[in-house]
Structures are given as structure tokens and as C-alpha cells.
Amino acid sequence: MDTADPQTYSITGAGPLRMVQRALRITRDGQHDIVRKVGATVALAYLPFVAVLIASGRVMTGCPSLDELTTHVRALVALPILVVAEGVIEKRAQEAGHYLHASGLVTAERANAHRAAIASTGRLRDSSVIEIVLLLGTLVSVIAWPGFTRESAPALRWSIVPALFLYRFFLLRFLWRWGLWALYLGPTECASKESR
Numbered sequence: 001m002d003t004a005d006p007q008t009y010s011i012t013g014a015g016p017l018r019m020v021q022r023a024l025r026i027t028r029d030g031q032h033d034i035v036r037k038v039g040a041t042v043a044l045a046y047l048p049f050v051a052v053l054i055a056s057g058r059v060m061t062g063c064p065s066l067d068e069l070t071t072h073v074r075a076l077v078a079l080p081i082l083v084v085a086e087g088v089i090e091k092r093a094q095e096a097g098h099y100l101h102a103s104g105l106v107t108a109e110r111a112n113a114h115r116a117a118i119a120s121t122g123r124l125r126d127s128s129v130i131e132i133v134l135l136l137g138t139l140v141s142v143i144a145w146p147g148f149t150r151e152s153a154p155a156l157r158w159s160i161v162p163a164l165f166l167y168r169f170f171l172l173r174f175l176w177r178w179g180l181w182a183l184y185l186g187p188t189e190c191a192s193k194e195s196r
Contacts, residue, residue: 011093011121011181016131017173034087038080041170045163046075052159075163082170086177093181121180134176138169 021027026036049071100106106114124130142165 011090011125011177011184015126016128034084038083041079041083041166042075045079045166048162049075049156049159052155056153056155071160071163074167079163079167079170082167082174086174089177089181097184117184121184124183125177125180130176131173134169134172138165138172141168 018027021037021040024040026040027033028036101114142161146161146164
């Protein structure tokens with residue numbers, strides 16, 4: 001795939017996490033990818049919590065952890081929304097990119113700058129360094145601002161960390177991708193103003 005081609009540019013369709021998902025066969029570029037991605041994310045986020053509850057025998061005793069809405073909403077609602085939103089954003093971004101290219105908003109004089117913007121945002125999107133920085137930033141945020149819980153048992157307190165970590169990582173990554181989209185649109189906006 002040519003990273004500078006407006007017809008094949010993808011804002012979310014590549015990068016280190018996508019390569020890991022492909023290696024694990026979670027992403028196969030098919031219609032059921034979103035179901036597999038949501039399932040894998042929810043399993044990573046929520047199963048440690050459920051496993052600790054079952055292992056500690058607290059499922060039947062009505063422990064406080066079952067009453068804490070934050071853990072359940074983060075793992076079962078917010079994370080799936082972020083995963084699904086990535087697919088929706090990808091589709092809309094591709095449609096917008098094709099429209100910008102086909103509509104003539106990017107003039108012939110600005111075509112090279114536009115392709116350069118696509119190539120640079122593609123390199124940033126695919127950067128392992130940036131994804132590692134996002135992971136480390138998420139880790140620091142989880143250590144500095146752990147999720148609040150009324151549960152005192154250490155195992156249960158630690159069991160909510162995967163959901164918190166994944167939620168913050170996906171949110172940071174989502175914001176990063178929006179920043180790349182803004183960077184991608186910059187030369188196009190300049191080109192449209194010049195053509196008026």
C-alpha cells in the first residue's frame with residue numbers, strides 16, 4: 001500500500017497494534033473483525049475481574065465489587081464504544097479523503113503538499129515509538145491515578161487495572177488519531193482557501 005496515495009490512505013488501518021491484531025488473527029480484514037476486536041478487548045479488560053471474583057468465592061455473597069458501576073461500564077460499555085468508533089471513524093475518514101481528492105478541492109498545485117501530508121501522517125500512524133509512548137503514558141497515568149474502588153482486597157483492586165489500562169490507552173490512541181486527521185486536513189484546508 002502506498003502511504004501517500006489518497007485513494008488507499010487509512011487513518012486507523014495500520015500501526016503496531018493493528019499488526020499485533022493481525023498476528024493474533026483478531027483482524028482479518030473481513031466483516032466480522034469488529035466483533036472479534038470487541039470480544040478480545042472486553043475479554044482482556046473484564047475476565048481478570050470476573051476470575052478473581054469467582055476464585056475468591058464472592059460472586060454469591062454480593063460483594064461491594066459487584067455494585068461498583070465504574071468497573072462494569074468501563075469494560076462492557078466504554079471500551080466497546082471506543083473499538084466500534086474506530087471503525088466508524090475509519091469509514092468516514094476514507095469517504096472524506098476520497099471526496100477531497102475527487103472534488104477538486106486539492107488543486108494540482110497543492111497535490112504534492114497533500115500527498116506529503118498523507119505520507120507524513122501515515123508514518124506517524126505507523127510509528128512504533130509513538131505507540132510505545134502512548135503505552136508508557138497510559139501506564140504512568142494508571143500508577144499516578146489508579147481507579148477508585150471501595151474494595152479493600154488487593155486481588156480485586158488489581159483485577160480492575162486491565163480495564164482501566166485498556167480504556168485509557170484506547171482513549172489516548174483515539175485522540176492521537178484525531179490529531180493525525182487534523183494534520184492530514186491542514187494542507188487541504190489551505191488548498192481550498194487558495195482556490196477561492
